[in-house]
Amino acid sequence: MEQLSTVVNINKLKHSNNSLKHESEGYINIIFSGNKTSESHRTILKTELIKENDYIHFDINVQFIFDSECSRCLNIEQINKKAKFNKKLSFHSLSDYEIDFYSENIDLLPIISEIIIKKMNFTYLCKKDCKGLCSLCGKNQNDYTCNHQEKNIKESPFSSLSELDL
Ligand SMILES: [Zn+2]
Ligand SMILES: [Zn+2]
Structure with a gap:
């Protein structure tokens, strides 16, 4: 072309x-x-x-x-x-x-x-309620729902921060 x-x-x-x-x-x-x-x-x-x-x-x-x-x-x-x-x-x-x-x-x-x-959107969404990617493993949450989230958050090295009373 x-x-x-x-x-x-x-x-x-x-x-x-x-x-x-x-x-x-x-x-x-x-x-x-x-x-x-x-x-x-x-x-x-x-x-x-x-x-x-x-x-x-x-x-x-x-x-x-x-x-x-x-x-x-x-x-x-x-x-x-x-x-x-x-x-x-x-x-x-x-x-x-x-x-x-x-x-x-x-x-x-x-x-x-x-x-x-x-005609281009500054932030385009494939659909209004697009669930995005899992922040831990990157899988597309529109096709698949991860159920490891809670466990991984507890194991994360930063989890102790959430226990601090700030
Ligand atoms: Zn999307
Ligand atoms: Zn995941």
Whole structure:
């Protein structure tokens, strides 16, 4: 799979056309908290740029897949999302996205990264009541319930601390 193409030549938009389309498919590498897109997941990008006086109207649609790691049990799940960016940006505010309208090519990557990261959870849980991993042996408590906990806590070298009256 090829890398997603996010660079658009905007010469035509500046000199003749009022509208420019850019479509691409491929992988993109984004990592945020316990989430990541990867080289095996296809991202589909459909973009239309429309020039309106001192503004460019960005109509960006992204369809993407990423892996999320449950912050309790560390199971990895694949998540499919679609998201849009539909905004008019003045030539001056383009710099917020590191875009220079006066150059020949603009890179939409900062906008696309923002679109994707907004759909990622900072702390993802595979389910609301995920039981997580056993703090003693690391087994996933959603699949298996450990019953050695109490015994091990008593045997732990720190168990005497719990007997102190602080
Ligand atoms: Zn979980
Ligand atoms: Zn255990």
